[in-house]
Amino acid sequence: MNAIISGRSRRALLIDGQSLRSFELDDSAVAVSRTRLDLPFLFGDASDLRTIENATAQTVERKLREDSDFTLALDLVLISFDQELSEDLRQEALEGLAELFAEKTILDRVENVLYSKPLPEDSDLPGALSLVSSDQTSTIVQFLGRLRDYQLLITRVDQAWEAIPKETFGGEGNRKIFRVAALEEGLARTLVTLEASASTFTFLLKAGLNPSIQRLPNHRQVLQAWIAPFRRLREMPMLVSDQEEKEAFSEEQRFARRGKIDRRAVLREAVKRKSVIIEAMHRRDLARVHDLVDELVAYQQTNSESQHTAKSLCDLAMEAKDLGMTSLQLSLTERSVNIAPGDGWSWAQYADALLGMQRLTEALKAYGQAIAFDAGVVAKNGWAEVLKAQGRFADALAAFDEVISLYPDNVVAKSGRAEVLKAQGRFADALAAFDEVISRHPDNVVAKSGRAEVLKAQGRFADALAAFDEVISLYPDDRFARNGRSYVLLALHRYHDALDALPNTAPVDLQDWIAQHIRGMILLRLGQTVDSIKVFNYGLMNSPFLTTREYFRGALALSWLRNGELKKAEETLDLVTLATIQPAADVIRIHVFGAQNDRERAVKAYTNLKSTQYLLQDELTRELHHRYILENQPTKSEEWVFEKEVDMLLRAA
Amino acid sequence: MALDSRYVTAITDAVSRGVAHVVQAFESVANKSDVVIARSEGEVLRLATSTRQLYATYYQQVDSGLKLPDGDEWALVREVTDTLLFPQYKKDIRFGALSLDGVGLSNYGTCSIVLKEKMISHRASVFEENSVLFTQKHGLGTSNPDLPKGFRSAWPDRGKLCIAKLARGIDSTTEPAQYSALLLKQGKTSADDDFVEVHIWGPLSILSISEIMVRAPRQRQRMTIIKALRAKLAKHGVPVN
Numbered sequence: 001m002n003a004i005i006s007g008r009s010r011r012a013l014l015i016d017g018q019s020l021r022s023f024e025l026d027d028s029a030v031a032v033s034r035t036r037l038d039l040p041f042l043f044g045d046a047s048d049l050r051t052i053e054n055a056t057a058q059t060v061e062r063k064l065r066e067d068s069d070f071t072l073a074l075d076l077v078l079i080s081f082d083q084e085l086s087e088d089l090r091q092e093a094l095e096g097l098a099e100l101f102a103e104k105t106i107l108d109r110v111e112n113v114l115y116s117k118p119l120p121e122d123s124d125l126p127g128a129l130s131l132v133s134s135d136q137t138s139t140i141v142q143f144l145g146r147l148r149d150y151q152l153l154i155t156r157v158d159q160a161w162e163a164i165p166k167e168t169f170g171g172e173g174n175r176k177i178f179r180v181a182a183l184e185e186g187l188a189r190t191l192v193t194l195e196a197s198a199s200t201f202t203f204l205l206k207a208g209l210n211p212s213i214q215r216l217p218n219h220r221q222v223l224q225a226w227i228a229p230f231r232r233l234r235e236m237p238m239l240v241s242d243q244e245e246k247e248a249f250s251e252e253q254r255f256a257r258r259g260k261i262d263r264r265a266v267l268r269e270a271v272k273r274k275s276v277i278i279e280a281m282h283r284r285d286l287a288r289v290h291d292l293v294d295e296l297v298a299y300q301q302t303n304s305e306s307q308h309t310a311k312s313l314c315d316l317a318m319e320a321k322d323l324g325m326t327s328l329q330l331s332l333t334e335r336s337v338n339i340a341p342g343d344g345w346s347w348a349q350y351a352d353a354l355l356g357m358q359r360l361t362e363a364l365k366a367y368g369q370a371i372a373f374d375a376g377v378v379a380k381n382g383w384a385e386v387l388k389a390q391g392r393f394a395d396a397l398a399a400f401d402e403v404i405s406l407y408p409d410n411v412v413a414k415s416g417r418a419e420v421l422k423a424q425g426r427f428a429d430a431l432a433a434f435d436e437v438i439s440r441h442p443d444n445v446v447a448k449s450g451r452a453e454v455l456k457a458q459g460r461f462a463d464a465l466a467a468f469d470e471v472i473s474l475y476p477d478d479r480f481a482r483n484g485r486s487y488v489l490l491a492l493h494r495y496h497d498a499l500d501a502l503p504n505t506a507p508v509d510l511q512d513w514i515a516q517h518i519r520g521m522i523l524l525r526l527g528q529t530v531d532s533i534k535v536f537n538y539g540l541m542n543s544p545f546l547t548t549r550e551y552f553r554g555a556l557a558l559s560w561l562r563n564g565e566l567k568k569a570e571e572t573l574d575l576v577t578l579a580t581i582q583p584a585a586d587v588i589r590i591h592v593f594g595a596q597n598d599r600e601r602a603v604k605a606y607t608n609l610k611s612t613q614y615l616l617q618d619e620l621t622r623e624l625h626h627r628y629i630l631e632n633q634p635t636k637s638e639e640w641v642f643e644k645e646v647d648m649l650l651r652a653a
Numbered sequence: 654m655a656l657d658s659r660y661v662t663a664i665t666d667a668v669s670r671g672v673a674h675v676v677q678a679f680e681s682v683a684n685k686s687d688v689v690i691a692r693s694e695g696e697v698l699r700l701a702t703s704t705r706q707l708y709a710t711y712y713q714q715v716d717s718g719l720k721l722p723d724g725d726e727w728a729l730v731r732e733v734t735d736t737l738l739f740p741q742y743k744k745d746i747r748f749g750a751l752s753l754d755g756v757g758l759s760n761y762g763t764c765s766i767v768l769k770e771k772m773i774s775h776r777a778s779v780f781e782e783n784s785v786l787f788t789q790k791h792g793l794g795t796s797n798p799d800l801p802k803g804f805r806s807a808w809p810d811r812g813k814l815c816i817a818k819l820a821r822g823i824d825s826t827t828e829p830a831q832y833s834a835l836l837l838k839q840g841k842t843s844a845d846d847d848f849v850e851v852h853i854w855g856p857l858s859i860l861s862i863s864e865i866m867v868r869a870p871r872q873r874q875r876m877t878i879i880k881a882l883r884a885k886l887a888k889h890g891v892p893v894n
Contacts, residue, residue, distance in 0.1 A: 002722075002726050002727060004719070004730070008693060008695045008696055008699075009693055009696070009762070010693060013730075015726060015727070015729065015730060017726070018729060020729070026871065032844070034844075035789070035844075036729060036730075038785070038844060039730065041748070041761070041783075041785065044691075044692050044693065044696055044761050044762060046693075046696060047715075047716040047717065048715050048716070048717050049717050049719040050717050050719065051719065051721060051722055051727075053722055053724075053726075071695055071715075072695070072872070072874050072875065072878070074711060074715065075695055075698055075878050075881075076874060076877060076878075078702075078707055078708050078711060079877065079878070079881045081707055082705075082707060082708075082881070084705075084884075084885070084888070085881060085884050085885075086884065089877070089880055089881060089884060092877050092880070093877050093881070096873065096874035096877050097874075099874070100874065113711055113714050113715060114711065116714050117710050117711065117714060119707075120706035120707050120710050121706070122705060122706050122707050123707045177720060180717055183714055183715070
């Protein structure tokens, strides 16, 4: 027998020769005889009809139940992402979803749909995540976490699909049919999650062997076109720099022709393989990256020493870091440490990956190992950076001072020290520290930009603009300085100038995401609060860089506050963890708690500022203290407070 | 006019049976009847959220665009498909039923969507009964395409059509409380439903809805959908009862 079923209308039509019968899911025991004239009315407006061939009535019922549960699960997911709905209801939807996901098929099918298109801007995935328990093993937490983490890849896979010419399918009709089949077979999901399953080649093979896909016209051409962007060779950067050439030469000298192994050839081969891996990283083909890394490790372990393998892994990890692929960076360095546990450089790189993921206690421990294994100044500076990230500014300062006493010309340590002074609010000292670095290293762009950042943090926006302009005149391509300048232009209310300086492409690297943050801040200040919320939400969900996510979070909290949604502002602020943004968040907390008449928590937020005296003296803090802690009448307007709160975030950014 | 003729015949018959006052009372109520469309809660959620990108994006993904497989077993269904009865024919026409209590044909779903008269009166017509069954009863088809006259009315004349169809079932014992079931009789199956069909041309949106009547579903998660519906529609001033 054949059947047509609709999970949405919870109804099936059984077709057995000339006999037509239908049944309802809630009453499957009663099959009603039908004539063909009934058919138009059987399924209402349901558009999820599908056919089942050569099945028994029991199979049809089972599939109908599965379709109905799938439809229900999809509705519940969308409800849970809907910020227009109450939290109680969204939570109830997530609880219901957890029950439906007990059936793995339902979870798979929902993911097939959700991985086929990036989340629209009006979806609130972070909100849904905040409503579930923190139990990382729960199906729902993992489901939401995966969906968040894969958004960038989902977007790319979707863009690649949309870019396939209609003619490749053999017309629009065939394109629609292919889309339905691809969705049912979860092809987009497979492509997105290749990291865990297979390479693009394996994807092609599996998809090509799938009978549902095989029967579609031009399926091979379509699949090839779909994966093309993930295979296409990018224009490769110069992989072998002068420095690498030198390193290669010195390594060749160190390990010159021992036994019968041609060390020079091994090194050349390793460099070649690394370049192929980096190319795979650029196209985010993680499965391929892992395969190639396995091969590289096997090759180097056979033909070279462990520390060479570890060095290759660390080189790749640095590339991953630049691309915002923090998980990959961590896994590569972890592997490096396992292969060469006595290699200080590997420990330092591993610690850097942990720092990037804000796993600060582990990072400190790993830097400790790096120092013990003689990784030198890099590890010591890293150690101080972790202390700074932990908010232990006095310890960080002492650590940088120690490095400077040992390595008086180390610019990284000196700039790091100046950054700590800035974080402490000791702006005059920070300026002096940067000035000193600049006087001894006039070409150091980091110190020059750092100095401009201090001026920005002081709220001396005109001076900061001049400083950034100077950096950009010397280094026109310095995107850090360009973004810093845009922040300042925004603070000076020169919105169009700020916007003009921002890229119009989809964010990929760190500076792109910072630009996205600036864009959201401009919208916020222009009064387009709903749009700013969308931008910040999007950044929070999609940025692979943990630090930028924290800045998106802070800005999102301010947007909620501006929108009068105090509870949401409070909950968003609760999730801010980055030490460098915490003081600014505390100032906003005074406002959020105070406005909710929660004086106790407002006082606590105010008390937290005791380690950042400059913020205690700030006119915004004083006004909020006056209003919500001393419970006096406001002395400033709401607009004034909002302006100052935006400025505070810009200064902290 | 064929409908007027049927109406006069029905009234004349009522007068002769001494029940004209009951028939007139029913007509005045029928003149105020609503059009109701019954759907599942999921379909109503889809309608209520059609303007939200979040829902529209993923609902669009699961639209199957049904294509029947090749093979003789499907010939019967394909014939219906080919005559545009299923499902594309609904592209421009929506089907509802007249109702006095806001409850639609439960065979088509647990939610009854009551439409706002001012949003549909200019684009709705009313038909004697399930038009497909009517076609079947009268042997209509490509060889006999002429629809008998007098079984269809414009929206404002729906009371007249109701009298033409139902007056014979009214007697002196018919109470106002029975009017609802007289106008719309729920069958055990959709083939047994008896109702006055309404054809509405053009799309429906949340703005077309006056209220929703729901029958509580058994599955707990489906109740969550109803709650979401209630919250969504409340923003548009549409009660869910």
